[in-house]
Amino acid sequence: MEIFNYMTKYDYEQLVFCQDEQSGLKAIIAIHDTTLGPALGGTRMWTYETEEAAIEDALRLAKGMTYKNAAAGLNLGGGKTVIIGDPKQDKNEAMFRAFGRFIQGLNGRYITAEDVGTTVQDMDLIHEETDYVTGISPAFGSSGNPSPVTAYGVYRGMKAAANEGFGSDSLEGKTVAVQGVGNVAYNLCRHLHEEGAHLIVTDINQEAVQRAVDEFGAKAVGTDEIYGVDCDIYAPCALGATLNDETIPQLKAKVIAGAANNQLKETTHGDILHEKGIVYTPDYVINAGGVINVADELHGYNKERAMKRVETIYDNVARVFEISKRDEIPTYKAADRMAEERIMKLRKSRSQFLQNGHHILSRK
Numbered sequence: 001m002e003i004f005n006y007m008t009k010y011d012y013e014q015l016v017f018c019q020d021e022q023s024g025l026k027a028i029i030a031i032h033d034t035t036l037g038p039a040l041g042g043t044r045m046w047t048y049e050t051e052e053a054a055i056e057d058a059l060r061l062a063k064g065m066t067y068k069n070a071a072a073g074l075n076l077g078g079g080k081t082v083i084i085g086d087p088k089q090d091k092n093e094a095m096f097r098a099f100g101r102f103i104q105g106l107n108g109r110y111i112t113a114e115d116v117g118t119t120v121q122d123m124d125l126i127h128e129e130t131d132y133v134t135g136i137s138p139a140f141g142s143s144g145n146p147s148p149v150t151a152y153g154v155y156r157g158m159k160a161a162a163n164e165g166f167g168s169d170s171l172e173g174k175t176v177a178v179q180g181v182g183n184v185a186y187n188l189c190r191h192l193h194e195e196g197a198h199l200i201v202t203d204i205n206q207e208a209v210q211r212a213v214d215e216f217g218a219k220a221v222g223t224d225e226i227y228g229v230d231c232d233i234y235a236p237c238a239l240g241a242t243l244n245d246e247t248i249p250q251l252k253a254k255v256i257a258g259a260a261n262n263q264l265k266e267t268t269h270g271d272i273l274h275e276k277g278i279v280y281t282p283d284y285v286i287n288a289g290g291v292i293n294v295a296d297e298l299h300g301y302n303k304e305r306a307m308k309r310v311e312t313i314y315d316n317v318a319r320v321f322e323i324s325k326r327d328e329i330p331t332y333k334a335a336d337r338m339a340e341e342r343i344m345k346l347r348k349s350r351s352q353f354l355q356n357g358h359h360i361l362s363r364k
């Protein structure tokens with residue numbers, strides 16, 4: 001990958017490589033755009049096959065956060081970190097503390113939180129070294145694990161998508177195929193089960209599958225089978241790029257609504273879904289509950305206020321479908337339009353110079 005070419009093409013601001021030999025930390029912090037405010041986005045710990053794959057993941061996820069935060073109406077930019085390593089084996093206290101010091105060095109340009117492979121405990125360790133971390137323990141007056149809130153937002157967004165696809169937002173009796181039943185999807189399945197939906201689940205982790213079978217009466221299928229099952233809604237809740245040339249032809253679902261980031265392998269896959277008449281709910285609009293929740297910590301966490309904002313995901317998803325129909329464009333483009341309009345407006349007004357304490361004029 002030609003990194004500067006890639007960064008120029010998609011307008012990235014900064015890419016930071018962090019290395020600490022003693023703890024084994026190898027982290028990549030990507031900051032995409034800070035027009036709306038400091039970049040907020042989680043830290044993913046994953047075993048990448050190559051360094052290039054890790055860099056690409058950090059960059060793609062960071063851009064997604066710019067759009068997610070903008071579309072959710074937050075005054076935050078987009079960034080994300082990947083730590084290269086196996087979250088089950090390679091974590092240690094020194095690693096997260098070293099990472100916290102690197103974040104501190106960015107002086108507030110980047111604020112972190114949980115993502116796949118990191119936990120509240122990891123955020124607490126980072127917090128030993130920096131205040132630029134959210135999703136830390138409720139004992140610190142913070143919001144804790146964002147996953148249940150993300151799940152609630154996905155559930156509300158799925159209802160808006162059902163309304164678009166089936167003419168009613170009731171999920172009772174609907175069959176939902178859930179790919180990956182981890183932190184977010186477990187909680188999503190609980191909401192769906194409570195509303196009377198039928199669940200089909202898959203995961204590479206058999207314990208996670210068994211829990212959904214035992215607690216929610218879900219039907220388990222193999223990881224390759226999930227795409228082709230008979231269902232009304234497909235909910236991708238594992239990793240990205242699962243909507244691609246191989247999987248889309250297998251789908252029987254009328255609606256796609258799930259938690260995973262970067263679900264479309266390429267934007268062309270969003271075009272294909274549109275042509276096929278499948279209601280695709282853009283990932284970063286429906287899965288914003290977690291970031292909305294942790295962002296509230298920056299104002300002094302208030303659960304009621306945060307949840308009120310999470311409720312807006314229903315209307316936000318509905319708005320994307322409206323724009324898609326009005327402008328006759330696929331839903332992923334409609335979501336991008338919504339986010340970009342907000343960023344461009346702010347970028348324009350920021351270009352007006354206003355004196356502040358940091359400017360050279362104030363030193364005269």
Ligand SMILES: NC(=O)C1=CN([C@@H]2O[C@H](COP(=O)(O)OP(=O)(O)OC[C@H]3O[C@@H](n4cnc5c(N)ncnc54)[C@H](O)[C@@H]3O)[C@@H](O)[C@H]2O)C=CC1
Pocket residue numbers: 114115116117146147148150179180181182183184185202203204205208223237238239240259260261287288290291
């Ligand atoms: N945790 C949060 O608050 C948020 C999470 N997301 C996104 O939602 C997705 C899920 O996040 P979490 O639930 O936190 O992660 P998680 O790691 O708890 O769950 C992911 C699950 O997917 C499974 N999985 C991985 N590859 C698979 C495959 N090929 N087939 C089937 N299952 C597979 C894993 O075994 C795991 O159980 C990720 O893409 C994440 O970036 C997005 C917004 C917020």
Ligand SMILES: CC(C)CC(=O)C(=O)O
Pocket residue numbers: 040041042043068080113114115135146261287288290291294
């Ligand atoms: C997990 C969230 C708190 C932030 C994030 O990184 C995301 O929404 O993907």
